[in-house]
Amino acid sequence: MSNDASLPGAEHLQPHECWAALRGVSLGRLAVWADDHPDIFPVNFTVDHGTLVFRTGPGTKLAAALGEVPVAMEADGVNPDTGVAWSVVVKGKAGAIERIEDVLDTVALLLFPWEAGEKDHFIRITADSITGRRFTVAPPRTWWTPLDDAPRASAE
Amino acid sequence: MSNDASLPGAEHLQPHECWAALRGVSLGRLAVWADDHPDIFPVNFTVDHGTLVFRTGPGTKLAAALGEVPVAMEADGVNPDTGVAWSVVVKGKAGAIERIEDVLDTVALLLFPWEAGEKDHFIRITADSITGRRFTVAPPRTWWTPLDDAPRASAE
Numbered sequence: 001m002s003n004d005a006s007l008p009g010a011e012h013l014q015p016h017e018c019w020a021a022l023r024g025v026s027l028g029r030l031a032v033w034a035d036d037h038p039d040i041f042p043v044n045f046t047v048d049h050g051t052l053v054f055r056t057g058p059g060t061k062l063a064a065a066l067g068e069v070p071v072a073m074e075a076d077g078v079n080p081d082t083g084v085a086w087s088v089v090v091k092g093k094a095g096a097i098e099r100i101e102d103v104l105d106t107v108a109l110l111l112f113p114w115e116a117g118e119k120d121h122f123i124r125i126t127a128d129s130i131t132g133r134r135f136t137v138a139p140p141r142t143w144w145t146p147l148d149d150a151p152r153a154s155a156e
Numbered sequence: 157m158s159n160d161a162s163l164p165g166a167e168h169l170q171p172h173e174c175w176a177a178l179r180g181v182s183l184g185r186l187a188v189w190a191d192d193h194p195d196i197f198p199v200n201f202t203v204d205h206g207t208l209v210f211r212t213g214p215g216t217k218l219a220a221a222l223g224e225v226p227v228a229m230e231a232d233g234v235n236p237d238t239g240v241a242w243s244v245v246v247k248g249k250a251g252a253i254e255r256i257e258d259v260l261d262t263v264a265l266l267l268f269p270w271e272a273g274e275k276d277h278f279i280r281i282t283a284d285s286i287t288g289r290r291f292t293v294a295p296p297r298t299w300w301t302p303l304d305d306a307p308r309a310s311a312e
Contacts, residue, residue, distance in 0.1 A: 029230060031187035031194035037247045038187035038194055074185060074196035077161035091193045 013132030016087045018138040021075070021132060023047045028075040030054070032065035032094075039065060045073065045125075052090055053097070063121055066094045073125055078137060088132035090125060097122040169288030174244045177231070177288060179203045184231040186210070188221035188250075195221060201229060201281075208246055208281040209253070219277055222250045229281055234293060244288035246281060253278040 013021070022028075022045075030041045041062050044053040052073055056062045064073075071094045078085035169177070178184075178201075186197045197218050201210040208229055212218045221227075227250045234241035 029185045029187075029196055031185075031196045031228075033189065033194060037226045038189060038197070038228040039247070040187045040228050040245055042230070042232050042241075042243050070193045072187070072194040072196050074198070076198050085198075087195055087198050091195070098174055 010133040010135040013134055015130050018132035020128045021086050021088050025075050028073045031067050031072045034065035052129060054123055056121050057124060058121055066123060083137050085137050087135045090127045090130050092126045092128040094123050094125045097124050161262040166289040169290055171286050172286035174286045177242050177244050181231050184229045187228045189225050190221035206283060206310050210279055212277050213277055222279060223247050242290045246283045246286050248282045248284040250279050250281045253280050
């Protein structure tokens, strides 16, 4: 196992496996550097030809944090039966989508519902690298608490 | 709404609400700065008197990334019925727990199962700040795909 897998017992994912995993989810966590600290935002994203696209509001801290500094987007998931989890990280630069035709192309990708509130900035992350790993958690229902608490909460 | 809420429509959480939310979950995403990029790792953590504690393996990229540079841990969740989601970010310094009595105190907190593999470093994040927000996603089953896909996957 190379160091990139980061954790004992982890298995590397090939880039095409990473992209396939990302295409199967819509929620990621975006890490940026802002105010001398890392910061993290949960965002909905979509995969668009080797890039990630998401929307954000004007004037937000997230928008302010996007510049020439690299960012990282992570997404993950788990199979609650097998306990096999995956995590993929895309690193790259994030830039606003400025040209109207680019925005129009992208809007079609973003028709899925979104966090409430005004969001009229479209941001694209161009991947400099994509890495992923597959690992086992045990038991998954404990490890991945939020996933399993949410359905239970709905029954209350 | 102050800028800290970051997104239109978001509502601030008070610090005690943030801590309460963190105590209810065990999975977070840790953002660090490594190799001139942000990086993100999903980790299990536990709350210990205003700090967050987690384990990691020796010699991993995660361990290497922990030093004097600040880190951020984010956790989130959603009520799939109401679509009300929350996200909390703790920022601070991460340090190894070195003193054996500190480790023993902490081990008791870490009896919940963990990702498979050897992990004998205990890391504590001391919070310099804790911020949180509550916001509405619609519909939550689309927004929070991984949560809802996982239970379905189990039926296959």
